[in-house]
Amino acid sequence: MNLIVTTPEDLSQMITEAVRQAVESLKPAGQTAQAFNPKPIGPDAAAVFLGISKSTLYSSIDKIPHFKRHNRLYFFxxxxxxxxxxxxTKSEVPVARHTRPQR
Structure with missing residues (x-):
């Protein structure tokens, strides 16, 4: 067994490169851009995508990009x-709130 001595930065870079190569090897030949489902997904699918539980998703909702329509949560x-x-992301950029004029 060989022992490798490295800095935390080098280790992080090696791991990042290994993950990138692994992801690239899973892509079909000729596919360069990662294709995502353009349709929104619900909380169950978002939790699976992020690798967290649904309760963790809900407790961290203020940190995760999402949209709310008709009392439902949507994610891309x-x-x-x-x-x-x-x-x-677009949903994380602060938006100015419109207020009604005072009468």
Missing amino acids: EAELLAHIRGEK
């Missing part, structure tokens, strides 16, 4: 992946 896979990567 591309935005969830961007969230994992630490990138800002």
